[in-house]
Amino acid sequence: MRFEERAPSALAALDLPANRTQLTGSQVLASVYRHAGEDSDVPLKWGEQTATSTAGNLLLIAPPGCGKTELLAGRAKGLIPLLRANEKVLALTFTNRARANLCSRLDSEIGTKRRIHYVTVRNLHGHAASVIFNHRRLLDFNLDSMRWPRRTTFKRAIERVAPWSDVRTREEVDQQLCRVKCGPLSDFEVLEALTKLGNGIALAVELERVRSDELHYADLLRHAQRLLLNDDVAAWYQERYGAVLVDEFQDLTSQQLEIALRTCSKSRTFAGDPLQGIYGWAGAAPAAIERDLRDICGEPVRSNISYRSSPAVLAMVNAVSVPMGAEPLSAHKPKSWIQGGVSAALAFETRSLEGKFIALAAESIIATDPSASVGIICRSGWRRQRIDETFACRPEIDCVLWDLAVYEPGIVEMIRAAAKRMAIGITLREAERRVVATIDHIDFESIDLIREVFEMLATFGYQDLNSALARLPVNRDEPVFAGVHLLNAHLGKGQQFDWVFIPGFEEGHLPDERCSAGPELKEEERVLLVMLSRARKGVVITRAKTSGGSRRRLTKSRWWDALAEAALTRSSELPGLLRSAQAPA
Numbered sequence: 076m077r078f079e080e081r082a083p084s085a086l087a088a089l090d091l092p093a094n095r096t097q098l099t100g101s102q103v104l105a106s107v108y109r110h111a112g113e114d115s116d117v118p119l120k121w122g123e124q125t126a127t128s129t130a131g132n133l134l135l136i137a138p139p140g141c142g143k144t145e146l147l148a149g150r151a152k153g154l155i156p157l158l159r160a161n162e163k164v165l166a167l168t169f170t171n172r173a174r175a176n177l178c179s180r181l182d183s184e185i186g187t188k189r190r191i192h193y194v195t196v197r198n199l200h201g202h203a204a205s206v207i208f209n210h211r212r213l214l215d216f217n218l219d220s221m222r223w224p225r226r227t228t229f230k231r232a233i234e235r236v237a238p239w240s241d242v243r244t245r246e247e248v249d250q251q252l253c254r255v256k257c258g259p260l261s262d263f264e265v266l267e268a269l270t271k272l273g274n275g276i277a278l279a280v281e282l283e284r285v286r287s288d289e290l291h292y293a294d295l296l297r298h299a300q301r302l303l304l305n306d307d308v309a310a311w312y313q314e315r316y317g318a319v320l321v322d323e324f325q326d327l328t329s330q331q332l333e334i335a336l337r338t339c340s341k342s343r344t345f346a347g348d349p350l351q352g353i354y355g356w357a358g359a360a361p362a363a364i365e366r367d368l369r370d371i372c373g374e375p376v377r378s379n380i381s382y383r384s385s386p387a388v389l390a391m392v393n394a395v396s397v398p399m400g401a402e403p404l405s406a407h408k409p410k411s412w413i414q415g416g417v418s419a420a421l422a423f424e425t426r427s428l429e430g431k432f433i434a435l436a437a438e439s440i441i442a443t444d445p446s447a448s449v450g451i452i453c454r455s456g457w458r459r460q461r462i463d464e465t466f467a468c469r470p471e472i473d474c475v476l477w478d479l480a481v482y483e484p485g486i487v488e489m490i491r492a493a494a495k496r497m498a499i500g501i502t503l504r505e506a507e508r509r510v511v512a513t514i515d516h517i518d519f520e521s522i523d524l525i526r527e528v529f530e531m532l533a534t535f536g537y538q539d540l541n542s543a544l545a546r547l548p549v550n551r552d553e554p555v556f557a558g559v560h561l562l563n564a565h566l567g568k569g570q571q572f573d574w575v576f577i578p579g580f581e582e583g584h585l586p587d588e589r590c591s592a593g594p595e596l597k598e599e600e601r602v603l604l605v606m607l608s609r610a611r612k613g614v615v616i617t618r619a620k621t622s623g624g625s626r627r628r629l630t631k632s633r634w635w636d637a638l639a640e641a642a643l644t645r646s647s648e649l650p651g652l653l654r655s656a657q658a659p660a
């Protein structure tokens with residue numbers, strides 16, 4: 076059945092200012108073409124200078140989709156012949172998915188074997204953990220008796236000391252602890268600082284952590300920084316790493332920057348985009364970091380040609396980024412995109428209709444092009460609830476929920492590989508113990524995720540491993556593959572999808588109600604830019620006019636009108652365009 080036959084009510088509910096949108100859209104499109112030139116082969120300078128340059132330090136600054144991560148992979152290739160015997164390149168990212176992303180780019184550039192031989196790819200917490208483990212004898216605590224952090228460690232700690240605290244209090248405590256631990260403080264100095272600040276809950280959480288011999292994520296960075304401030308420790312790493320590459324520098328804290336710099340002194344490459352800085356709440360300071368990096372690397376190499384997105388997507392991206400002070404982004408080979416791509420803004424009467432539309436649209440895209448990836452990206456988890464429920468009612472659509480451990484790149488594969496050596500009928504508990512035993516204990520994040528998978532299987536009532544394994548999804552190493560992906564904004568950083576749907580353009584959600592002024596509002600704008608710019612072929616933004624059974628009126632997001640103006644696709648054209656969802660010619 077055709078898309079529009081299946082969704083008459085959802086389509087009828089669309090509310091798009093068609094004429095005005097088309098007019099403004101063509102103007103924007105014209106400017107996108109003008110900037111790129113027809114099918115121009117750009118930007119040689121950007122690529123040549125970065126991949127083959129043997130300059131010690133290099134700073135790459137460019138907006139989303141210009142190929143920064145790709146260039147880091149190229150740079151690794153160029154640096155490998157310059158390494159001395161026993162030296163490696165260290166590539167640092169922020170998340171597991173970003174690590175998987177960089178690994179797959181490196182694999183295409185230099186092959187998996189050479190990548191494993193010459194390049195260590197870690198996220199910053201993983202690198203910190205290895206520094207702590209390698210130099211544990213210098214620590215002022217016994218690492219053997221400590222537990223590595225889990226994703227739930229902080230949540231469990233605060234539930235123990237302040238079970239009555241609300242979400243906002245918990246976030247504030249988390250942020251305060253992160254800020255205090257952003258320097259090379261000992262445990263005693265952390266307690267002293269928290270006492271001075273007078274936040275009783277934060278102090279209680281920290282005391283509970285020390286009492287129960289746990290490390291939190293922020294402790295990993297703090298202890299790694301302290302160790303690396305020791306010149307002998309730093310020299311040990313500097314002999315091993317002939318080059319360091321850091322992706323997304325805008326999200327570094329000064330502590331993380333120091334860890335990267337002390338780890339490698341020879342060749343340092345940083346890639347990023349200050350306008351995509353979305354971790355200010357965790358202590359990242361893009362402007363200060365950029366200043367420091369200019370001192371170290373000199374003038375940045377820049378580009379504003381997007382290899383990722385169609386002209387229609389870029390029209391929306393530019394509508395957000397240009398008022399923020401960015402140069403407009405242009406599409407590389409703009410003519411190669413069928414009809415210039417898609418960008419649309421759709422308002423629905425209710426959240427339920429919005430969810431129904433998105434599910435049908437995603438289903439239609441996948442039915443037409445099974446190789447397409449569709450990202451449904453929400454600013455916040457609470458606003459995704461209705462969307463998740465809609466997809467849960469439609470088991471025929473395969474969905475990847477990015478918050479579940481079972482969908483983290485490589486995790487199910489690790490379980491399956493270990494399970495091959497286990498007897499049929501082994502209990503889940505025993506299987507978990509044996510799977511964990513096969514993982515390098517420094518890889519505490521994979522161990523945490525494997526434990527989460529087993530916890531989830533136990534909740535679903537599985538008794539033995541074999542029956543559970545049959546129900547686990549096929550898991551891949553790459554972060555984004557064909558199918559529907561449901562995620563929140565921060566998880567999507569650095570990733571890309573053929574199609575992106577962004578629900579929830581209402582005040583209170585976008586921007587978040589706690590971030591409606593000052594630097595927090597600026598950061599929300601950057602979050603918006605990150606979400607929009609994940610799209611390759613098409614981006615569709617949506618909002619609901621009312622909420623819940625009471626039909627409370629919702630106020631449209633302050634960014635809605637500008638984006639609806641920049642949208643190039645009329646609602647009546649959308650079904651056909653979704654059906655012709657193919658990769659660019």
Ligand SMILES: Nc1ncnc2c1ncn2[C@@H]1O[C@H](COP(=O)(O)OP(=O)(O)OP(=O)(O)O)[C@@H](O)[C@H]1O
Nearest residue numbers: 138139140141142143144145146348382383569570
């Ligand atoms: N020189 C190039 N030629 C063709 N395609 C490219 C080139 N450079 C990058 N790409 C492609 O463009 C897309 C975006 O690249 P990449 O993810 O490296 O951009 P980015 O600048 O790191 O983006 P973000 O800031 O959003 O993380 C990828 O699909 C990549 O393969």
